Amino acid sequence: MSRSDVLVDADWVEARIGAPGVVIVEVDEDTSAYDKGHIPSAIKIDWKKDLQDPVRRDFVDKVGFETLLSERGISNDDTVVLYGGNNNWFAAYAYWYFKLYGHQNVLLLDGGRKKWELDSRELSTDVPSRAKTSYTAAEQDAALRAKRDEVIDAIGKRNLVDVRSPDEFAGRLLAPAHLPQEQAQRGGHIPTAKNVPWSKAANEDGTFKSEADLTSLYKEEAGIDFGKDTIAYCRIGERSAHTWFVLHEILGLPNVKNYDGSWTEYGSLVGVPIELGEGK
Amino acid sequence: MSNDSCGAPAGGVTITKDKAGKEAIVEGHVVSGGAPVSTGYARLLGTGDEFVAEVPLGEDGGFRFFAAPGDWTLRVLAPGGVRLEQSVSADIGHITKVEFAV
Numbered sequence: 001m002s003r004s005d006v007l008v009d010a011d012w013v014e015a016r017i018g019a020p021g022v023v024i025v026e027v028d029e030d031t032s033a034y035d036k037g038h039i040p041s042a043i044k045i046d047w048k049k050d051l052q053d054p055v056r057r058d059f060v061d062k063v064g065f066e067t068l069l070s071e072r073g074i075s076n077d078d079t080v081v082l083y084g085g086n087n088n089w090f091a092a093y094a095y096w097y098f099k100l101y102g103h104q105n106v107l108l109l110d111g112g113r114k115k116w117e118l119d120s121r122e123l124s125t126d127v128p129s130r131a132k133t134s135y136t137a138a139e140q141d142a143a144l145r146a147k148r149d150e151v152i153d154a155i156g157k158r159n160l161v162d163v164r165s166p167d168e169f170a171g172r173l174l175a176p177a178h179l180p181q182e183q184a185q186r187g188g189h190i191p192t193a194k195n196v197p198w199s200k201a202a203n204e205d206g207t208f209k210s211e212a213d214l215t216s217l218y219k220e221e222a223g224i225d226f227g228k229d230t231i232a233y234c235r236i237g238e239r240s241a242h243t244w245f246v247l248h249e250i251l252g253l254p255n256v257k258n259y260d261g262s263w264t265e266y267g268s269l270v271g272v273p274i275e276l277g278e279g280k
Numbered sequence: 281m282s283n284d285s286c287g288a289p290a291g292g293v294t295i296t297k298d299k300a301g302k303e304a305i306v307e308g309h310v311v312s313g314g315a316p317v318s319t320g321y322a323r324l325l326g327t328g329d330e331f332v333a334e335v336p337l338g339e340d341g342g343f344r345f346f347a348a349p350g351d352w353t354l355r356v357l358a359p360g361g362v363r364l365e366q367s368v369s370a371d372i373g374h375i376t377k378v379e380f381a382v
Binding site: 030033036085086087114117118119120165166167172173175176177197199200204 | 318319320321323324326330331332333334335336339345346347348357358359360
């Protein structure tokens with residue numbers, strides 16, 4: 001994988017609005033953003049209503065994902081172009097999620113909704129109607145998703161990348177600064193984790209930094225060993241999906257997993273080790 | 281997951297509580313010629329321009345952050361190359377109001 005395999009720019013997307021075989025999908029943190037205007041021909045996936053199991057804390061299962069994509073008119077052969085706000089935070093999460101269920105042709109719009117808006121490109125409120133399909137998903141790819149026991153076992157052995165803000169990492173906040181402070185029972189971070197806030201990978205306009213800058217950020221500045229396997233985590237697994245995208249898809253590190261249970265799970269477990277304070 | 285989970289308040293500001301309680305809240309609006317700027321982004325930056333959080337502006341040009349106590353920089357981005365900044369301080373139990381005019 002490299003940048004050109006996984007990222008497209010706004011001109012590329014504009015030239016393919018309405019093109020057969022290309023489905024543009026908005027996935028936003030602010031789930032009402034789509035309704036106010038979206039890239040023409042784009043459909044919406046709601047990261048919570050559509051992608052989360054309504055009862056258990058887990059993703060929708062394979063059949064649920066198949067049902068969702070079939071209803072939205074996405075075929076197995078379609079190229080899915082994802083975009084969203086906040087540096088593609090939730091779009092990157094959806095990208096990881098599509099890969100988890102084996103969709104091959106997925107791309108991210110570099111800069112996402114923010115750059116599109118700041119460039120004053122066209123937005124539409126028309127909701128497209130797509131013919132239903134019969135989508136077939138693969139079983140979840142266990143190489144992409146870390147579970148709690150694997151994370152505990154990785155302490156001191158693999159790279160653990162905590163992508164939350166420094167205040168969350170240190171234990172001073174339990175959630176990002178634009179959200180109410182709630183969720184985990186304890187603050188802090190997993191011992192041996194390096195703190196590289198996810199947003200450091202993005203420029204101010206939401207585009208991803210260059211490969212050279214990203215390598216410098218994770219390898220030189222943070223001291224992450226690119227020769228080791230890596231697990232990224234945040235609070236509920238969305239921001240760390242963005243970092244997973246950077247490490248696995250842009251920089252091409254072979255073994256990177258996203259721990260979607262993240263701090264809301266780890267920080268509520270009984271008996272696991274926790275560190276407080278600044279990054280080491 | 282609770283209803284709040286990781287989703288930003290739709291349009292930036294929808295929470296109606298009028299007291300900060302245990303939170304250190306920074307909130308405000310962006311206007312242009314008296315009218316709200318509803319397309320744009322507010323960014324909360326820490327020491328050394330460190331990015332902390334970002335929200336899209338609401339229909340009323342509004343934004344809100346739940347910050348840690350301390351000094352912050354607020355930056356607003358909007359179409360047309362608009363880029364505005366203000367320094368603010370946040371305190372627990374206090375709502376710091378910040379207004380931007382384009």
